[in-house]
Amino acid sequence: MKGIRQLAEHLDISIGTVSRALNGKPDVNEETRKRVLAAAEELGYVANQSGRSLRQGTTNVIGLMIESSKETIEDSDNFFLGLTSGLQSVLARHKLDLIMLPCPTDEDPYEYLKRMVARRVVDAMIISATQRVDKRIDLLSKAKIPFVSLGRSLSSGNSSWIDLDFDGVANSAVDRLVAHGHRRIAIAAPSNEINLGYIFLDGYRRALERHGIAYDPSLVIRVKTSEQGGYQAGHELLQIDNRPTAVILIYELMAIGLYRRLTEAGVIPGHDLAVIGFREEPRAKFLQPALTCFRMSLHDLGVELAETLLATMPAYSHFYPDSERNMIWPLKLIPGESDSFHLMAAE
Amino acid sequence: MKGIRQLAEHLDISIGTVSRALNGKPDVNEETRKRVLAAAEELGYVANQSGRSLRQGTTNVIGLMIESSKETIEDSDNFFLGLTSGLQSVLARHKLDLIMLPCPTDEDPYEYLKRMVARRVVDAMIISATQRVDKRIDLLSKAKIPFVSLGRSLSSGNSSWIDLDFDGVANSAVDRLVAHGHRRIAIAAPSNEINLGYIFLDGYRRALERHGIAYDPSLVIRVKTSEQGGYQAGHELLQIDNRPTAVILIYELMAIGLYRRLTEAGVIPGHDLAVIGFREEPRAKFLQPALTCFRMSLHDLGVELAETLLATMPAYSHFYPDSERNMIWPLKLIPGESDSFHLMAAE
DNA sequence: ACGCGTCCCGTAAACGTTTACGATCCTATG
DNA sequence: CATAGGATCGTAAACGTTTACGGGACGCGT
Incomplete structure (x- = not known):
């Protein structure tokens, strides 16, 4: 299966109608829509992402940028993977896919992000490990790429963030x-x-x-x-x-x-x-x-991140009208024994 | 900066020449190439990935598929992140980017991969957690997507794999x-x-x-x-x-x-x-x-995976002529004390 | 019979890039 | 001088989609 053209020829329908049928647009007979969907399923047709992105200027992909320094990569944990579950549960509702963008340890995170942004490979981004002043935030703002940062920053301005408490x-x-x-x-x-x-x-x-x-x-x-x-x-x-x-x-x-x-x-x-x-x-x-x-809960944090992000995207913001742009994420104390031995007053 | 057209107009050069200059093709004066590169740098132009992909049928992106079940996500470790360092060190040499594709826990890995493949979002794939018989291997083979699997399978045929020993x-x-x-x-x-x-x-x-x-x-x-x-x-x-x-x-x-x-x-x-x-x-x-x-060494394993993968890609295989398509990855025993107490013969 | 609106569909342009092909100019060579 | 050929560049087609636009068919009311 090559493209939509072959699918159209196979159905003996115009290429435009096929596209409309697949994307749930109006102006297409319910009967022919059924036929188109059936044929697409049968022939295993899925729209080429490049063609679609080029035309609509949108990729339907959300990027999660991952930083891990050379020193901490050995110890780095399941934090991001834990996040994906919550993120995807929300993004899937809008047919958005999540990809993780691991910044190479020997590349400057700012330069890496710049490359990714310029190549227009994602519609929006989630960044983390936010620095005190973080050039990435200016970059994304100027490029008008919707984003949310895990961690506020002095550079945050009125951009969206969620910060652990x-x-x-x-x-x-x-x-x-x-x-x-x-x-x-x-x-x-x-x-x-x-x-x-x-x-x-x-x-x-x-x-x-x-x-x-x-x-x-x-x-x-x-x-x-x-x-x-x-x-x-x-x-x-x-x-x-x-x-x-x-x-x-x-x-x-x-x-x-x-x-x-x-x-x-x-x-x-x-x-x-x-x-x-x-x-x-x-x-x-x-x-x-x-x-x-x-x-x-990493899952819940992922959910919150995704909703906050979508709220900043014009195409989806109406789904999340009363979503906070900024938020302090609460943590719950779990008492153990590592601090519970009472001290004698030393003096 | 919109696209290559604006860049061309700004330089008062044709759009074709600009493209050739940027991509290091011949048939372009060394002097004008300098000018083009300088202007691109100055205006911050980076080629739109969708346009390029659409034309060349290639994305310059390698995908690393990640599976983590609901049960193990909490315990899941830094395995994949540890791999990326080695992978990227090789891929960067060929200007290839790595993205991680986390399969949602509630989606069938096969269906997920199928979607990703059909959308043509990556040029090649690395899959892991290979099953005894793994439909994903047939899928990738049929779709003619170069891939290497971490773990051999009964379905492997003559596809590339690296398996831990x-x-x-x-x-x-x-x-x-x-x-x-x-x-x-x-x-x-x-x-x-x-x-x-x-x-x-x-x-x-x-x-x-x-x-x-x-x-x-x-x-x-x-x-x-x-x-x-x-x-x-x-x-x-x-x-x-x-x-x-x-x-x-x-x-x-x-x-x-x-x-x-x-x-x-x-x-x-x-x-x-x-x-x-x-x-x-x-x-x-x-x-x-x-x-x-x-x-x-996760890093070294990443390097080997990348080289094995590139060896299966026609455009890069000549860089790795004598790369093995299959390989058993050796492990080194680290003696501890958890097994070193000698037993009295029990009987 | 005529006009009008609705429903459905086909046509073609546009997105940004790469690249095959042809055009131009210049130099060297006979 | 004529011509071949290399160097450099411009032109336009092509990649696979989506979508604005227009048109045909049909029904309904006047």
Whole structure:
């Protein structure tokens, strides 16, 4: 089966009518529409995407850009795959397909995105790992490509975003640790320019202030968001004099490395050092003591992302009239035992 | 910047010459080529992919199909993301882009692939999770879409594939366990129709035979390849009367669940029950005792996949003249402690 | 009989690119 | 000088769709 022309000839109908029949347009007899659909099914005809895109200027494809640095690719998790399920459940309703665009580790994400945008291979984009100031946002805005970013940015302007509630996470974590008697609380934040690192630290700082605890910069550890980074964090924690009694991790896989380093040094996690991590991961279930952490549904987040995105696309926005353009995605605290040993007042 | 026409007008050159200049064709003055390239860079012109695809019948995009069932998506790992790095390093040399095509969990993989193929959105495909008999292979062959499958199949015919050496893995594992004195060796295989499960079991069976150990079907446990499945496997292991003294797992994440179930029952992994897993995963590093398992480089596998694929594509095959169409990908044994406690002869 | 509207269908242009072909100019060679 | 041939460029067709437009057939009311 070559194209619509062969299909039309086979049916002895004009090519225009066949197209209208297939696309559910009016001005076509219900009877002939049946014939056309049957023949298409029988001959296995599916419209060539290039031809269609060229004519309509639309691809019916949504892109999910994926970044994974050389350092974290080994530890990188099922985050994006977890998202796809929710995304697709919404996109499928509009006959939109999702493709993932993995940015090569040795290419600049901005340049990569620029290429993809210029080639007009997707109608809209979802980007993540949003930086504090992110050129990609300006790029997409100027190119008038609808998009939503997972993570707000200083560059966001009035574009759409959904951000994980890292402010809330930091606050609950500090509250909980303080309630358990901790006063010296360390925090492991990412070493790159990702914006959620800043939000996380801000929340941490303001929470301390709320509890009348002085902010101590030496308790802020900047490491990679990986198991390796967790190990490194543990290492640095042990060096601090007047060692903190608790630590908050921005990424749960770090807990594995942290536990490892602590255990090596004879420091018992949860007993000698309280630990709270983000986010709940099935594969960290094994940790002893069980990690206190925050839960979120990747599927639901995917659904929300898709709806927010569609709301920004003129052709689909009427389906989602009252969709928020911006939103803070809530996390739920899952109490474990890694922070529940009460401390004797040290002084 | 709209299209090549505007670029041509801006340069006051014909549209054909511009196209030739951009694509490095002959019959264009070196001087004007410079001008064209400069102007394209300045105005940010990039060829529209749809137009190009339509004309040349080629998209310059390679698809990596991703399957993840509802059950395993939570546990699914960085396998595909790990592959992309190697894939892209090769594809980039030929200006080919990689996209990942995640099959929705509620859609039949065959139908999904059929849609993607018919829409002509990629030039070639990489498929994985190959089934014992896999209709996708016939589909791609008939559609004359170059492809390589990760995992051979009974349907493979003379198509290209790379298969992980599960036969070798099963054999080494059995050899090692027998050398440690084990005679009753269980095996946890996947419950679906994925072909590597069969190969794994075959290898296991032949290895037993080689050692003069009778094959006992009750020692074959079929579970999902997830942490949950590992737990289930542990559960079933404990039910077997005349309990086996060792178990081989087809997937390393299963070890986490297995350890959990064993510990619950007071059975010490590595001591009361020897364990060998596939494949090495950074996140299973924490397990105590350390898991004996098999290592492979995802990056290198990606490289090999890309080269094998390109070798099947007429336009690129001359770059890879002596590339094997089929290949067994070797794994390296990483000794841990989970199988190294020597047993007293039980009888 | 005439006009008008509705239903259905065919015709052809347009989307942006690549490429076969032919045209022009210039140089070298006899 | 005539001509061959190389270098460079312009022209136009083609890829597979969608869709604006117009036209024929038919029914209905006047």
